[in-house]
Amino acid sequence: MPSVSSRANRGWWDGNADDYQVEHGDFLRDSGFVWCPEGVDEADAHLLGQVRGRRVLEVGCGAAQCARWLVTQGAEVAAFDISHRQLRHSQRIDLDTGLHVPVVQADAEALPFADTAFDLACSAFGALPFVADPLAVFREVRRVLRPGGLFVFSVSHPVRWAFPDDPGPRGLTSDRSYFDRTPYVERDEHGTPTYVEHHRTLADWVNLLTASGLTITGLLEPEWPEGHEQVWGGWSPLRGRHLPGTAIFSCSRT
Template sequence: MYDEMDYPAPGRVERRAVAGPESARAGRLWWDGAADAYQAEHGDFLRDVGFIWSPEGVDEADARLLGDVSGKRILEVGCGAGQCGRWLRAEGVREVVGFDLALRQLQHSRRIDEQSGHRLPAVQADAQRMPFATGSFDVVFSAFGAFPFVPAAETALAEAGRVLRPGGRFVFSVTHPIRWCFPDDPSKRGMTVKQSYFDRRAYVEEDDAGRAVYVEHHHTVGDWLRGIVAAGLLLQDLVEPEWPEGNKQVWGGWGPVRGRMIPGTAIFSAVKPG
């Protein structure tokens, strides 16, 4: 949702159903306009060459949620400026590919490639229609990229399952579904339930013509689990990170006050049967 700094100004807020094409258009427009402010605000926390799973600061260097990635071919879904994939390249993984819906995010990725010396091959694409062959990757992952912004969880999860090889691993992090009940306020004021957990209508910001300019979708824990199963994957773990004592930052609705009381992030880990 809308935050401070130089993000695009919020439009008229609605709660309504949004289909795939409208959602993708809104996501592309908003993230093209928000990429500069997002990277300026969160770039230091994410690091140019770093793999952070969530605002809680879960670091792949410590968590190793992807397992042994040596010799693997890896896809990052919704790569943004490519920080995670670039970290994998720096760790010696030879084949890492990323994609993102927003061209401006990919331009930041190219900028950081040149500055860091670690290049991440990346293309512009939609998670609802991944432009890769079936069974192309040993590992597919997404760190808050794309999945919170797709209207049908099962569609994007099926695509991730399709491009994954038998025996491959799929890990993705999203806003914890319980957060949908609460306002986007990380302080004590944000501890009051405002809407039903079961209300799956999207949060939509519209322009004066009624067109969506920002869309964020809600899927319950059950929706994600059913989507994983429908994609032919086996769930191995669901990580709900606790807020660490040393993390003082506030990131939208995430922060130390509320983060110590309710989970802000869900990280799903699954495998494709071999």
């Protein structure tokens, strides 16, 4: 049974996928692996290590830009997203580029893949900020990874929750508690949730990963690079010079 968060976010992404791809498509590139609004590129960062010949799963792929780049690097890739409309954009880009990414519509809390099917898993702001039960996602990712497999994912840096989601000066002053884990919820005129995003503290992420049986091997807090002037929602050069905007966790299945 899909959770309230899953139902709301499936509908939201189906309704907003077109605008999202128009607004961010150039930055993401049809075949490019950008981890975060700071612009960390897997081609330079190598957080996944050698991918050629490896079986890779992209979690919450959107239009599968990251997965498509992995295909160009010789990986065997599968990808999924909760949004059918996002996957239609993946099909469109496949036709435009001549690159093919196998995609499936699925909920990250219940993956339709076999045990130990993948060598690597990755997620660039996919699924995890929006799920009600991240422990279920981590356990599912661990299940589909082979022993020794690697999972790397990026999410909004937890400290951002204490600040307004504003790229300007207002976004530099905390106006809520970092420890308030009340989800951010948008509702329609009937009170039905139409968008849900969940906050976890840094300790929450660490403890959830530990409880799932994954071992944290690294944490990257990207600094805002010189010359990068693009604003993405609440991410901006102004805020990026003062506050971390993204956390990228590297984990392994032992």
